[in-house]
Amino acid sequence: MAIHLLLGAPGSGKSARAVAATRECLEGGARPLLLGFGRDAVAGLREEVGVNGVRREPIARTFHGLAFSLLQKHHISGPTPFLLSGAEQDVFIRRLLAEGLTTWPTAFSKAVESAGFAKELRDLLSRVVERGISPEELVAIGERAKRPEWVSAAHFYSLYLAKLAQERPGAIDPNALILRAVNLLTDDPPLLGQVRASFDLIIVDDFHEADPSQRMLLSLITQDSLLVTADPASAVGKFRGADPEGMVSALESMAAERRSELVTEILSVQHRTTSEITKVLNQIRSEIPRSEYSKAATTSRSGGAIRIENYGSAIDEATSVALWFQELHVIEGVSYRDMAVVTRNSNTELFRIAFSALGIPITHTPDLSLAERNAVWPIFTLISLADASLKPQFDAHQHDAEIEELMLSIYGEADMFDIKRLNELRFRSGSSETSLYELLNERNDLPTTRISKYIEGVRKILSKSGGRTDEILWKVWQLLSSAGEPAAMWQSVALSGGRKGEAAHENLDSLIELVQNASRYTERKPRSRVMEFVHEMQSQEFDADVIRPRRIERERVAISSVHRARGRQWRVVAIPSLNGGAWPNLTPRGSLLGSEEFVELQGRSDDTGSAEILKLNASSALLIDERRLLHSAVGRSGEYLMISAVTGEDSRPSRFFRDIGQELAPDSAGVSKVSDRLSPESFISALRHRATGEGGGMIAPAETTPERAAQILGFLANADVAGADVSNWYGYRPLSDDRPVAVEDEEIRLSPSNIDAFENCQLRWLLTQNGGQRGDSKEQALGILIHQVAEGLIQPDISASDLKAKFDSGLLAIDLGKGWVRSSYEKSANRMFENLLSWHAANNRTLLSVESQIDMHIGRVHLTGKIDRLESDENGKTIVVDLKSAKTAISKADAQATHQLSAYQLAVAEGGVRDLELAPPAGGELVYLGGEKLSSRVQSELGIDEVKQALGEIALKMSGAFFEAQKSKECRICPVKSSCPRMAAGSQVVDLG
Structure with a gap:
């Protein structure tokens, strides 16, 4: 008897050797058992074995499928065993936690009822069960390690087992399934002998994904011959208990127990990947420990392409991937079914949108429960x-x-x-x-x-x-x-x-x-x-493990997580978002209950160790796991590979991206641009570049002379193709209109509420006054509602309850969204309403009017607008009041200088308030209702002549031909920044020399 281990990188032929060994065994009349990891991977192996005229159906199963069949087949008495799905187990754990029958350390008291705590507890118990540790043993481990949360988890585990047996007789915990089969065989030697005799050869593909319990089962049922394929650098199942570090030592122990030998063969020739992709694989695996078990791969394949791109936004990244796939499909003839986007996480919405926008069919597995x-x-x-x-x-x-x-x-x-x-x-x-x-x-x-x-x-x-x-x-x-x-x-x-x-x-x-x-x-x-x-x-917070109907996929790009992509291959693969914090993601997965530290502790020669050392080791192991995921993702590609990251306000390329970039493109720098080389615009652009002697890219062939490019452009211009006519090229035509907004002697309309906006940024004022902003927002609608309620305050007999009814009625008519979004807006609106009533009740001035119309002329300037409130102070003078729905008040200095209140004061002083005779102004007040606390800012009485002069100068600028883009703290949220030359989104992209 011998145990054979085949080691090799992705594409080196490991699975092909496993399939060939299974076929050979079947064709010789022997009885093989082919084991794999994951239903999809095993289904693929079964299909591979079943071709070339092999008629007998092979035994191809997952470890869990084998274990469950053993338990069902050899069930004698008691309830019929059934497998508890992961989702059902999650619900069961959360219910037991809610019952509060287990005492947890004080530090965990508030977290126990959360869904996150239940998930972490399930992860910890999974690692415990996989190692065959009993509740009593877990108590002892927790006490020695001084981890009281592990002791509490052990008590919960004991309760869980008892309740499961009582309430769900026959239920098998999915994490305990393998060990149940191990115990069944261990307790029944004749049955074990019968099972061992059933197989002449056992083949295990991707053995690096095996957890300790699966190794126990394999060791039990193996009798004569065992063939194992593996690549420790490609393990993606560490979060499920896989132990690639201990794989070789486990096989050595199996060989020693049988007084046999472990025969290791390293497959170093790549059959799938090109030389450039193989170079990336070798670079990644060189950073993964235990590399002595595998050699750097070599390949004789050439061709294909590899791209290392750093985009300015996630939208640009998704769009570029979709455009590249379209280009390879149209120009290189690559089928869409041979393309995939392999991601670190499940956030694939942008890619779905980008592919759909180009009409490229995709396939993906829903991430929602x-x-x-x-x-x-x-x-x-x-x-x-x-x-x-x-x-x-x-x-x-x-x-x-x-x-x-x-x-x-x-x-x-x-x-x-x-x-x-x-x-x-x-x-x-x-x-x-x-x-x-x-x-x-x-x-x-x-x-x-x-x-x-x-x-x-x-x-x-x-x-x-x-x-x-x-x-x-x-x-x-x-x-x-x-x-x-x-x-x-x-x-x-x-x-x-x-x-x-x-x-x-x-x-x-x-x-x-x-x-x-x-x-x-x-x-x-x-x-x-x-x-x-x-x-x-x-x-249930995630899907139950049910068998889904499988459709035949034709001409569809696969969008897959790296875990789901295991064992699959495509000609073209894009691996996006190699950003810091995303890939590698070094956030501890079991940070609350320390499941990763528990695994680290079990890998030591003893079960003691300081928490700091365990955390450090777990963090180091996490970085290695992230490299394994990247290695596995890159290994899915055969010819074409794109690796990309995003440089934005909240993201930067990760160390993984930099390492690969330094290896393959050390001189590359800057942010990649989206290039749509198949669009009519790109074709026109290429011809224009060629016609002006500046290249021409892929679409304009090298033999296309500038003269020929100009002829083609002329032909297209005659056909009214946009962009072909030289007279319309940017920079060739003068300004379309250099006249001022208002010519000499023409009336200039001025609204006090917009004057400060003009002073802050002339360009923003011009664009937003001429349609450069969206319709009423939720905030604007709430502000209008508050002003409508404030109008009712002039009625002497109106009650607070009447105002509240009017307010509630108006609030219902506003689309504030759903759920917590609506609740947040409702809370903000109610706060403004309460602040309005509080301010009105504390205000000792006499209310004269609300929403008063102003209409007056100052030379060419026509001043129009509404004043929220006009009030009389104790000296009989008029105070102008403006209600603001904003949360934060401006500074006192800015309030004194605000043109809105000064324009209102001017209207009062000059008799410009329609239908009212008012006393001279004594100042103004801005009342801010949107904050947690009510706040206000005042403006003292101003010199009327100075106000007239200032407003005249502003009106003159408003009527001019040039408007300046002024930089301020509001630029970040400006609604027209895409048209602003000061902002990256609106800056000029053509150098006119």
């Missing part, structure tokens, strides 16, 4: 609402938010304008006390009709007693997929392809998965109510 997906959460909301409506204590007003959510869902197909219209209808008709639920049944001319039908349909389904959960979900599915309903249309849209077809596919897959989950749940709990199923699914 089942209950959060667009096709599923409305169903759970429908069931919950219908169930609540059947109860006597049902209060319809408490469910308005759910009605809105359903209307906006993919089943309701309404938009925010429909919601706004609905709310306005309620208040205008005097039915503000009517709930949306009640309104559903009163009107049939609103976008609520479809939702009303769904709620009533689900009510009828639930009202029929005795319905099984899976039957109820099936009936709800039939309701939503009947003729003309959204789910029915998805079936036809899915066949049409494109972006909408992809979304329809995802929706249908989610619904099928929902029905599968309901069926599985009903088999486990046949007497449970459907709401119990809904609550359990909504409590």
